[in-house]
Amino acid sequence: MSTLRHKIVVTQRFFDATATDFLKRHGCEVIVANLAPGQADGDLSEPQLIDILKDADGWIVGHANITSSLLGSLPRLQVIARRGVGYERVDTAAVEAAGKVATIAIGGNxxxxxxxxxxxxxxxxxxxxxxxxxxxxxxxxxxxxxxxxxxxxxxxxxxxxxxxxxxxxxxxxxxxxxxxxxxxxxxxxxxxxxxxxxxxxxxxxxxxxxxxxxxxxxxxxxxxxxxxxxxxxxxxxxxxxxxxxxxxxxxxxxxxxxxxxxxxxxxxxxxxxxxxxxxxxxxxxxxxxxxTPHVGASTVEGLNRTNLIAAECVVAVLEGRSPPSHCVIADGRRPVGADEKP
CATH class of the missing domain: 3.40.50.720 (NAD(P)-binding Rossmann-like Domain)
Incomplete structure (x- = not known):
């Protein structure tokens, strides 16, 4: 019987073995999206993203737009980890309203x-x-x-x-x-x-x-x-x-x-x-x-660092812990006991 408890979908290329092994050691199944040559996750339509992510607990993402309607169609998804630092395409208010967590990979690239x-x-x-x-x-x-x-x-x-x-x-x-x-x-x-x-x-x-x-x-x-x-x-x-x-x-x-x-x-x-x-x-x-075609962060070493940071953030959330505070851009989880009456 498989011991894998969580499904992680990666919609970025160049997701290395070290980050993959880290996720697997923490009970995660890793699915790397099969993007067409030259295609990025920012090119995918919302229906395409929903189809790819419908069973995902965690999502390691590049430049896709994270919207309220997308999140509303992904009730199982708990954490969105950007493999990068810019997050202008992430609706952080929508992430919090949906009770999910979004992170960025500060310090990697x-x-x-x-x-x-x-x-x-x-x-x-x-x-x-x-x-x-x-x-x-x-x-x-x-x-x-x-x-x-x-x-x-x-x-x-x-x-x-x-x-x-x-x-x-x-x-x-x-x-x-x-x-x-x-x-x-x-x-x-x-x-x-x-x-x-x-x-x-x-x-x-x-x-x-x-x-x-x-x-x-x-x-x-x-x-x-x-x-x-x-x-x-x-x-x-x-x-x-x-x-x-x-x-x-x-x-x-x-x-x-x-x-x-x-x-x-x-x-x-x-x-x-x-x-x-x-x-x-x-x-x-x-x-x-x-x-150059937006390659500033795309070195083998830089991507390996950001892959691992994103993976660590995903695992922290799925294990009920908090990722490093400097990586968190939105956290909509309710504090423990928030629903309890005084």
Whole structure:
């Protein structure tokens, strides 16, 4: 007789053996959804998700929308664990109203995204795209790039990833400028050389602007036509956070009008609004734009770390315990004795 008590459905690729074995050791059956090539769980319709998850006690999810109607159709589901840190697609109020728990994998992919951010900075300023395409066409002429060394770098948002970027940039002897909604909290472990400024000052003075803020109602469209006009013509914009932070059509216009030197983009507005796909396609074609398909967190090591964190959160909830508090974004479970009369 099987000792497996819970069914866990994973709708993400690259779920490794260590995380799978951890779940199995804790009495869980692991089902990895069979997604089509190139398909992500964010592409699945609500009926498709319901069909996949109808018998699940736990769900390890990527970018699917977690809505009230979806949760209402999954009474058995107890915990939703995001293998990542952004949760703008999770209706946390709906999770709590449904009596379920939602978590994120804080601390798993910070280093991977910070590395990728610096890689994009270097790729853009050293014109690696032009070099690659030129050599592919047999053209050995040398495009002149620029240095990251001793430049002014504006960091928008100083959470774990922003701090990781700041740490990595110290070796380039950059002058960091930081915009944070909570500078006193961010100052706790930042070097004295980091200057906190308002967003306008950061945009005007930075040679590189890199975004590491969460996507919410305050940050949606943070970098728009007005913000881009404040930036130097020689500046480079980097976005490895969320596509909605930047108005991509405004960015495309600024690049075409030579009001910006270049951009490095791992995320796009079209990820959540397919009507903007033509804008993304045009950005991809620009010679001074280096793009990647939302892979900043996708290293073997980074995914292994986030897989295990998500698995640990799932097991904690199913065993009646609390996951690490910094991972919990919604907890609708009733406290023990909540229904008892005094």
């Amino acid at each position: 910070d280093a991977s995204v910070a590395d990728h951010t610096v890689a994009l900075m270097l790729a853009v300023c050293r014109q690696l795209k032009r070099c690659q395409s030129g050599l592919s066409a047999g053209d050995w002429s040398i495009p002149l790039g620029g240095d990251l060394y001793r430049k002014t770098v504006g960091i928008v948002g100083l959470g774990r990833i922003g701090r990781g970027v700041l740490q990595r940039l110290s070796g380039f002897e950059v002058q960091p400028l930081i915009y944070s909604p909570d500078p006193q909290k961010a100052l706790l472990d930042v070097t004295p050389q980091a200057g906190f400024v308002d967003l306008e000052t950061l945009l005007k003075e930075s040679d590189f602007v890199t975004l590491h803020a969460p996507l919410n109602t305050q940050t949606q469209g943070l970098i728009d036509a007005h913000a881009l006009k404040l930036m130097k013509r020689s500046a480079v914009l980097i976005n490895t956070a969320r596509g909605g932070l930047v108005r991509d059509a405004d960015l495309l216009r600024a690049l075409r009008e030579n009001r910006l030197a270049g951009a490095g983009l791992d995320v796009f507005e079209s990820e959540s609004d397919r009507a903007l796909s033509p804008v993304t396609e045009q950005l991809i074609q620009l010679p001074n734009v280096v793009v």
